[in-house]
Amino acid sequence: MKKVTATSLLCLLAATVSLVAQADQPNVILMMADDLGYKDLSCYGSEKQKTPVLDKLAKGGIRLTGFYAGATVCTPSRMALLTGAYPPRLGWRGGVVGYGLKTLNGLAPEALTMGEIFKGAGYQTALIGKWHLGDSPELQPMKQGFDTTYYINKSNNQTKKLWRGPDLVADPFNNSRLTENFIGEAIKFIQANQENPFFLYLPFTAPHFPAQSHPEWKGKSANGAYGDVVEELDGRIGDILDTLKDTNLEKNTIVVFLSDNGPEPGQKKWANAEPYRGLKWSALEGGTRVPCIARWPGVIPAGQESDELTTAIDLLPTLAHACGINLKEVSKGVPKIDGVNVWETLTGKAKEHARKNLLYWQGWAVPQAIRVGDWKLYFDKVKEIKGSDKGPVLVHLTKDPAEQTNVSEQHPEKVKEMKALADKLLTEIEENAISLGGPPNPRKTPPKRGQWLK
Secondary structure, eight states: HHHHHHHHHHHHHHHHHHHHHHHHHHHHEEEEEEEOTTTTTTTTOSSSSSSSHHHHHTTEEEEESEEESSSSSSSHHHHHHHHSGGGGTTTSSSSEOOOOOOTTTTTTTSSSOOHHHHHHTOEEEEEEEESSSOOOOGGGGGTTTOOOOEESSOOTTOOOEETTEEEEEEEEEGGHHHHHHHHHHHHHHHHTTSEEEEEEEEETTTHHHSSSOOTTTTTTTSSSSHHHHHHHHHHHHHHHHHHHTTTTTTEEEEEEESSSSSOOOGGGHHHHHHHTTTOTTSSSHHHHBEEEEETTTSSSSSEEOOOSSSEGGHHHHHHHTTEEEETHOOOOSSOOOOOOOOOOHHOOOSSSSSSSSEEOOOOOOEEEEETTEEEEEEEEEOOTSSSTTOOOOOEETTTTTTOOOOGGGOOOOHHHHHHEEEEEEEHHHHHHHOOSSSSOOOOOOOOOOOOTTT
């Protein structure tokens, strides 16, 4: 009899907690495109493809123009987004899973992810899309805090397998149908969790190469298959937003859209990062400065734009704060969080923006630059930056977004200050880094620091 009573009380308590959580905690949908350039949405200036859904989403919330992905290539960008930490702090030493990084290596199990944090706060969690954080059983998304999973484990040019949890559901998958598949699964998840707070992480494969048009979108854009894929992505995101309306969840759901890095070099004919130079793998602005849109009706004021320095590692502390989650209480301290809470900026209430600086690594994890305010200092040789083989290069991003003019000689004190700050930050990261998950990685030591950082 005591067992029955105790069980009943536990069920009642769980039900009560669920009702309270739903009333107090917003849902979160975190969507990420793959290799989408800064100027690939019409609300960011694209004239090649039309993205009316994301344009409307931006008008209903805030459009960030000073936003950076977590890294300049796929795997570390996802590490950064999910943990709020710079990727080298997680043992990343260059490359992506399946290219420069063994497929059995990836995000360490001890690293606390958004999935684990939201799950611990009573949320139903889902990963639908591209994982790319390791193929070992202990590195799969089901072990990293996600209750529902439907995913490919690497980029769409690296694998042909589609998984639901531990079960293989397609081999090969149809690449032109992946966005359709992911959106369909996302809608099912939303509909199934109308009564519970949920965290949906939706990292698309679009428009990563090979860009292959869905039959219903083929030839509709003015930018080949790449444009067709972007416009399909936009249209199908509209289906998710319609689902939120149909389920009366729109006003209680935070929606965030971003890209994981800049355009793939092989797609530079169609993708666009203007007015910035640089592509995926590069520490130039075009490699990591990407679109980011956030909406929460009635909380994030509509029609906002912000050029404040913001990055993907800021989304974990920011979204946790918005959802009433105290990171200091739930964090295990692994890894240390480098992100800062920028919620006051998103809601238009900030007297002073929280993020003051940003470090840049190129795709092989070599540290190359730091940004402080409008200033960016290259402390390493970069082939696209004239004069970087002779000494530090300082640029003013507002006046020189294409990073063409070195003004280091005019501002020696600024160079000195920024070099010292970069050295301090990099030293702390190297001293407190953890190892990658999976088998021992042969490249344990950090890549050589910039030649001018002394």
